[in-house]
Amino acid sequence: MIDPFGRRISYLRVSVTDRCDLRCVYCMAEDMTFLPKAQILSLEELERLCGAFIGLGVERIRLTGGEPLVRRDVMSLIRNLGARIGPGALRELTLTTNGTQLAKHAEGLYAAGVRRLNVSLDSLDPARFRALTRWGDIEKTLHGIFAAKAAGLAIKINAVAMKGVNEDEFDRLIAWCGEHGFDLTLIETMPMGEIGEDRTNQYLPLSLVRRRLRETWTLEDTDYATGGPARYMVVRETGRRLGFITPMTHNFCESCNRVRLTCTGTLYMCLGQEDAADLRALLRDPAVDEAGLREAIEAAIARKPKGHDFVIDRRHSRPAVGRHMSVTGG
Ligand code: SAM
Ligand code: SF4
Numbered sequence: 001m002i003d004p005f006g007r008r009i010s011y012l013r014v015s016v017t018d019r020c021d022l023r024c025v026y027c028m029a030e031d032m033t034f035l036p037k038a039q040i041l042s043l044e045e046l047e048r049l050c051g052a053f054i055g056l057g058v059e060r061i062r063l064t065g066g067e068p069l070v071r072r073d074v075m076s077l078i079r080n081l082g083a084r085i086g087p088g089a090l091r092e093l094t095l096t097t098n099g100t101q102l103a104k105h106a107e108g109l110y111a112a113g114v115r116r117l118n119v120s121l122d123s124l125d126p127a128r129f130r131a132l133t134r135w136g137d138i139e140k141t142l143h144g145i146f147a148a149k150a151a152g153l154a155i156k157i158n159a160v161a162m163k164g165v166n167e168d169e170f171d172r173l174i175a176w177c178g179e180h181g182f183d184l185t186l187i188e189t190m191p192m193g194e195i196g197e198d199r200t201n202q203y204l205p206l207s208l209v210r211r212r213l214r215e216t217w218t219l220e221d222t223d224y225a226t227g228g229p230a231r232y233m234v235v236r237e238t239g240r241r242l243g244f245i246t247p248m249t250h251n252f253c254e255s256c257n258r259v260r261l262t263c264t265g266t267l268y269m270c271l272g273q274e275d276a277a278d279l280r281a282l283l284r285d286p287a288v289d290e291a292g293l294r295e296a297i298e299a300a301i302a303r304k305p306k307g308h309d310f311v312i313d314r315r316h317s318r319p320a321v322g323r324h325m326s327v328t329g330g
Contacts, residue, residue: 001056001297003269003304011227011258012058016046016074017066018263018327022098023134024122026160026189027325029196030134039264043077045283049261050081052293059091062118066263069101075108082113096120096158100136102144106151116154118185119145123159123166124176132165149180156183156243163204170209171216178238185230185243190272193324206244213242227257247272253307259300262327267300272308276300 001009019034020027041049050061061081068074084090095109096118109117121141123129129138148155157177161167170186177184186209189202213219218236225232230243253270260268265280277300282288288296 001058001301003301005254005304005306007254007256007304008057009257009259009301009304010057010059011062012050012053012060013062013064013258013260014046014050015065015260015262015327016063016068016077017071018324019070020065020067020098021070021100022067022136024120024160025132025134025197026162026195026199026202027193029194032324035264039280041263041265041280041283043071043073045265045280046263047077047080049265049279049283049293051084052290052297053261054084054090055290056294056297060094061090061092062094062096064096067098067100068095069097069105075105075112078109078114079112085113092116094118097144098133098136099141099144099148103140103147106144106147106153109148110151110153114153116156117148118156118158119148120158120160121145121173122162123169124172125169128166128169145182146180149182154183155181156185156241158185158187160187160189161204161206161209162189162202165202167204167209170213174213174217174235174238174240174242178235178240181240183241183243185245187245188247190247190325192271193327195324206246210244225255227255229256247308256307259304267297269300269304270308273305275303275305277303 003009023030023032063078078093081090081093085093093114094116095114099119099121122132126138129136145155157173159166159173173184186206188204188206189199191199210219219233219242220236222232222234224241229245229247232241232243235242260271262268265278265283267277267279269275277296279296282293282296
């Protein structure tokens with residue numbers, strides 16, 4: 001699948017649920033209304049859609065959410081998608097998770113063919129972690145992370161950088177990741193969905209963070225790239241990668257290779273735009289066969305926009321897009 005700007009679409013992110021067992025302050029409001037079950041695709045429907053994308057050339061699938069591992073029976077979907085890994089088909093199946101359920105699922109994930117995970121962890125301080133997630137227990141997340149490591153999964157930690165909240169912790173996070181053999185990615189807050197407070201107070205430009213980190217660490221350029229928004233460096237002292245996701249200060253759209261599917265079967269061609277295609281209606285229409293489904297996906301890809309229009313400043317206090325990150329999964 002090639003979009004109108006010549007970008008090959010080979011990466012699908014699938015939000016398998018909008019629900020989560022945490023309420024991170026930058027992601028969700030405390031009092032969220034989740035979708036009614038009837039609107040959510042069944043695991044079989046999700047698998048059928050993923051199959052259509054694989055047939056069209058998608059090589060990597062990342063399951064996300066909400067929290068993917070809180071969806072009931074999600075391991076059956078993971079096992080079925082894992083079975084499609086092979087030459088000429090799916091090359092990689094990964095997950096982004098908050099880690100709370102990992103202790104239970106780490107070995108099953110490895111057995112299903114998953115080899116890498118992104119785990120979100122914004123602070124190593126228990127009280128701060130609790131405040132950021134509104135009620136999370138850091139021990140549960142850490143236990144999950146180490147269970148995943150023990151099961152043989154490579155781990156990248158994702159931390160959202162927030163002004164006055166965790167900006168004093170990045171040195172510690174880099175050292176901790178180095179010690180345990182994890183990569184780390186710092187993420188700028190993105191203006192997605194109402195969260196019950198003003199985001200301009202949270203926004204911390206990573207260009208500033210990087211300048212500060214250089215006082216302590218030797219950051220070496222690398223040409224490692226994933227077609228995503230992260231720019232990676234290597235921390236010479238730890239030998240681990242450090243990524244910066246900077247949608248606000250850096251435009252990453254030229255090399256974007258991905259589209260996003262929500263748990264209701266809506267396909268978003270860009271994280272930062274509203275245009276979408278409703279694939280659920282087609283999926284549930286007995287008159288639409290596999291060819292019809294593929295045609296609809298191709299028609300959507302033909303509308304993939306050139307880029308996003310994220311802005312966070314005093315004049316734009318409203319979110320750039322109304323949906324929360326938990327809808328499209330980041
Ligand atoms: N629950 C899983 C987790 O937390 O990893 C997967 C879904 S979560 C929406 C995916 C990623 O998006 C997490 O790393 C989270 O920190 C990030 N995220 C959520 N809301 C964000 C926002 N407004 N700006 C930037 N990153 C955000
Ligand atoms: Fe849940 Fe992940 Fe959003 Fe936190 S970032 S509320 S863990 S979906």
